[in-house]
Amino acid sequence: MLMKMRVKELAHLPTPPQVVVQSFEGSIYRMVARSNGQEILLTDEAGNYLTERHPNALTDLLHDIIVDSVSLEHHSAYDEMIGHSTPDSASASSSNKLIIDITTETLTSRA
Numbered sequence: 001m002l003m004k005m006r007v008k009e010l011a012h013l014p015t016p017p018q019v020v021v022q023s024f025e026g027s028i029y030r031m032v033a034r035s036n037g038q039e040i041l042l043t044d045e046a047g048n049y050l051t052e053r054h055p056n057a058l059t060d061l062l063h064d065i066i067v068d069s070v071s072l073e074h075h076s077a078y079d080e081m082i083g084h085s086t087p088d089s090a091s092a093s094s095s096n097k098l099i100i101d102i103t104t105e106t107l108t109s110r111a
Helices: 007-012 055-062 103-108
Strands: 003-006 018-024 028-035 038-043 069-075 097-101
Touching: 003 007, 007 038, 007 055, 018 055, 028 055, 055 069, 069 103
Parallel strands: 003 038, 018 069
Antiparallel strands: 018 028, 028 038, 069 097
16 A cells, blocks of 8 residues: 655655656656655645646656655556566566656756
């Protein structure tokens, strides 16, 4: 079960979290934090899950928060679409996951 937390509460974690912007359902993005082996789904001030149509709309919310890293994560459904068996999602080496480090772009846009 995923925990949920408001974006501003990330600043109170004991260590800076890794933040991941996940793409799903075409061009919809959500933001999660990973800290101490747990994945935390991030919400707005009202407690609603954050979803946006552009990843920058989410990373802009981090402007006052110290994070370890920021990455964009995209899961491909290509194998499923062409009828191939899907890889075991527990095995990172065999998954159809593309991870792009966007830490530099996020921090540069703060200036």
